[in-house]
Amino acid sequence: xxxxxxxxxxGPNGSGKTSLIQSLLRLRTLSRxxxxxxxxPREIQAEGPTIEFRFGVPNESAVARLSCVSExxxxxxxxxxVDAAARKELQTWILGIRAYxxxxxxxxxxxxxxxxxxxxxNGANLSVVLANLQKTHPDAFGRLQDxxxxxVPEFVSIGFQRSGNTVQLALKLSDGTGEVTAENxxxxxxxxxxxxxxxxxxxxPSVVCIEEIDRGVHPRMLREVRDLLYRxxxxxxxKENCPPVQVIATTHSPYMLDLFKNHPDExxxxxxxxxxxxxxxxxxxxxxxDLLSESSLGDMWFSGILGGVPEE
Amino acid sequence: MKLALLSESPADELAxxxxxxxxxxxxxxRVQPHLRAxxxxxxxxxxxxxxxxxxxxxxxxxxxxxxxxxDSVVHTEEHExxxxxxxxxxxxxxxxxxxxTIKKLPPARGRERVLRCVGLAVPAIEAWYLCGTDSSxxxxxxxxxxxxxxxxxxxxxxxxxxxxxxxxxLQHEIDCxxxxxxxxxxxxxxxxxxxxxxxxALARDLRDMKKMARAAPRPD
Numbered sequence: 083x084x085x086x087x088x089x090x091x092x093g094p095n096g097s098g099k100t101s102l103i104q105s106l107l108r109l110r111t112l113s114r115x116x117x118x119x120x121x122x123p124r125e126i127q128a129e130g131p132t133i134e135f136r137f138g139v140p141n142e143s144a145v146a147r148l149s150c151v152s153e154x155x156x157x158x159x160x161x162x163x164v165d166a167a168a169r170k171e172l173q174t175w176i177l178g179i180r181a182y183x184x185x186x187x188x189x190x191x192x193x194x195x196x197x198x199x200x201x202x203x204n205g206a207n208l209s210v211v212l213a214n215l216q217k218t219h220p221d222a223f224g225r226l227q228d229x230x231x232x233x234v235p236e237f238v239s240i241g242f243q244r245s246g247n248t249v250q251l252a253l254k255l256s257d258g259t260g261e262v263t264a265e266n267x268x269x270x271x272x273x274x275x276x277x278x279x280x281x282x283x284x285x286x287p288s289v290v291c292i293e294e295i296d297r298g299v300h301p302r303m304l305r306e307v308r309d310l311l312y313r314x315x316x317x318x319x320x321k322e323n324c325p326p327v328q329v330i331a332t333t334h335s336p337y338m339l340d341l342f343k344n345h346p347d348e349x350x351x352x353x354x355x356x357x358x359x360x361x362x363x364x365x366x367x368x369x370x371x372d373l374l375s376e377s378s379l380g381d382m383w384f385s386g387i388l389g390g391v392p393e394e
Numbered sequence: 395m396k397l398a399l400l401s402e403s404p405a406d407e408l409a410x411x412x413x414x415x416x417x418x419x420x421x422x423x424r425v426q427p428h429l430r431a432x433x434x435x436x437x438x439x440x441x442x443x444x445x446x447x448x449x450x451x452x453x454x455x456x457x458x459x460x461x462x463x464x465d466s467v468v469h470t471e472e473h474e475x476x477x478x479x480x481x482x483x484x485x486x487x488x489x490x491x492x493x494x495t496i497k498k499l500p501p502a503r504g505r506e507r508v509l510r511c512v513g514l515a516v517p518a519i520e521a522w523y524l525c526g527t528d529s530s531x532x533x534x535x536x537x538x539x540x541x542x543x544x545x546x547x548x549x550x551x552x553x554x555x556x557x558x559x560x561x562x563x564l565q566h567e568i569d570c571x572x573x574x575x576x577x578x579x580x581x582x583x584x585x586x587x588x589x590x591x592x593x594x595a596l597a598r599d600l601r602d603m604k605k606m607a608r609a610a611p612r613p614d
Binding site for chain 2: 232302305306309312313316319320337340343344345371374375376377378380381
C-alpha cells in the first residue's frame with residue numbers, strides 16, 4: 083500500500099488498521115535500536131513475516147525491511163539502498179513517527195510543568211505542552227487559540243491554572259462567567275485541542291497516526307477535525323510555514339468518510355478475511371464516480387458495497 | 395420574509411443567504427437556522443421530514459434548498475414546461491419531493507404550505523462564485539461540455555480557482571464565498587444570465603414566493 087500525504091483508514095474492528103500504525107511504530111523502535119549500520123546478518127526465519135517500507139523523495143531508493151529471527155523474535159531491521167549519510171537522515175525522519183490514541187481522562191489531569199515535552203501518545207500532558215507552547219511559540223499558540231475560539235465559540239481564550247509545580251488547562255468562557263478546567267471540558271473539546279496542538283506546533287512529528295479521529299466529536303464538527311489534519315498534511319494550503327506531515331488516521335464514522343468524496347485517493351479500505359486482511363485504496367475502484375452519483379460514501383460503506391465491513 | 399435554508403455547509407448557507415436576499419431585495423428572517431444535509435442524495439432523503447417540520451412547527455413561509463448538480467443532468471428551460479419531469483435532473487427531483495410532501499399536508503399555522511425555492515449549482519456552487527470574474531464558467535459552457543463529452547473544467551478546478559486549493563479550511567471557504575457573492579449583492583441578474591437553469595430557477599421561485607406572500611398576507 084502506497085501511503086499518501088493524508089490517509090484515512092476505514093474498516094471493521096480487527097481488520098488491521100491499528101496494526102498498520104503499530105508497524106510504523108515498530109519501524110521507529112527498531113530504527114532507534116539499530117544504530118548507524120545494519121546488524122550482523124542473522125538467520126532470518128524463511129517463512130516468517132516481513133514488512134518492507136519504502137520512502138518518498140529524497141529516499142525513494144531506500145528500503146527498510148523488518149523480519150523475524152524466530153517465531154517469537156521479530157526484531158531484525160535492515161536498511162538497503164541508502165548510503166550512511168542518507169540513512170542517518172532517513173532514520174531521523176523515522177524517529178519522528180508518532181501515534182496518538184487520546185484519553186480524555188488523562189488529558190484532563192494536572193501535570194508537572196516540564197519544558198521541552200512533546201505530546202504524550204494518550205495526550206496525558208496536554209496542559210503542559212500547551213503551556214510550553216505559549217511560552218516558547220506565542221505566535222503559534224495565539225493562532226491555535228484563535229482557531230479554538232472560532233470552532234468552540236463559547237470560549238474566548240486558553241488559560242492555565244497553576245498549583246505548586248503543576249499546571250492544568252482552563253478555558254475562559256466568552257460570557258465572562260469564569261473558566262472551565264480541563265476535567266470539566268467535553269471529550270470532544272479535549273481531543274480537538276490535542277489535534278490542534280499537533281496542527282499548530284511549529285515542529286510537528288514527521289508522521290502523525292491518530293486513531294478514531296471522529297471520537298467524541300459531533301458529526302457537524304468533523305469537517306473541522308478533517309481541516310486540522312489537512313493543515314498538517316498540506317501546510318502550504320493553510321499558509322503554514324512548516325514541513326508537511328504525513329497523516330494516517332482511522333475512523334468508524336460514515337459522516338467522516340463523506341468528507342472525502344472529492345479526495346477518494348486519500349481513503350484506504352481495510353478488508354478483513356478471517357484472520358487476515360488486505361488494504362485497498364478507494365480511488366482504485368473504477369466505478370466509484372458512478373456510485374457517487376447515486377449515494378454518499380458513508381452510506382455506500384455501511385451498505386457493504388465498498389467492503390471494509392464486519393464479516394457476518 | 396421568514397425563510398428556512400437547507401444547505402450542505404455553513405459556507406454554502408451564508409453565500410446562498412446573501413444571494414437570496416439580493417434577489418428578494420429585502421433581508422431574510424431565518425427560521426430554524428442551520429438546517430444541514432450531507433450532499434446528494436441525502437438532501438432529497440431529509441427534505442420530506444424537514445418540510446413537515448417547518449410546516450407544522452415553525453412560521454417559515456418558504457424553504458430554500460440549493461444542491462450541486464455534479465455530473466447530473468442540468469436543469470434547462472425545457473424542464474420548466476408544465477408536467478415535465480426529468481428523472482435525472484436534481485432540481486426536477488427536488489421539486490417532485492416538495493410536491494409529493496406538501497400535497498399530503500393540511501393547512502397549518504395560518505398558511506397553506508411552505509413554499510419552495512430550489513436552486514441547482516452547475517456543477518458546484520463554486521461556479522456561481524466565479525460568475526463575473528471567470529467568463530469561461532457558465533451553465534452554457536458546462537452543457538456544451540456534457541454534449542461533447544469533454545468538460546471545460548472539473549469541480550476540483552473550480553475549487554482551486556476560488557480557494558487556491560482543493561482542500562480549503564471551512565473558514566477559508568466561508569471567507570472566499572462571502573467575498574465572491576458580494577459582487578451580486580446589488581444585482582444578481584448576471585448570475586441569472588450565466589446560470590439560467592439552476593440560479594434562474596431559484597430566483598424565479600424566490601420572486602414568486604414574494605408575490606404570493608404579498609398577495610396573501612398572513613395574520614401575525
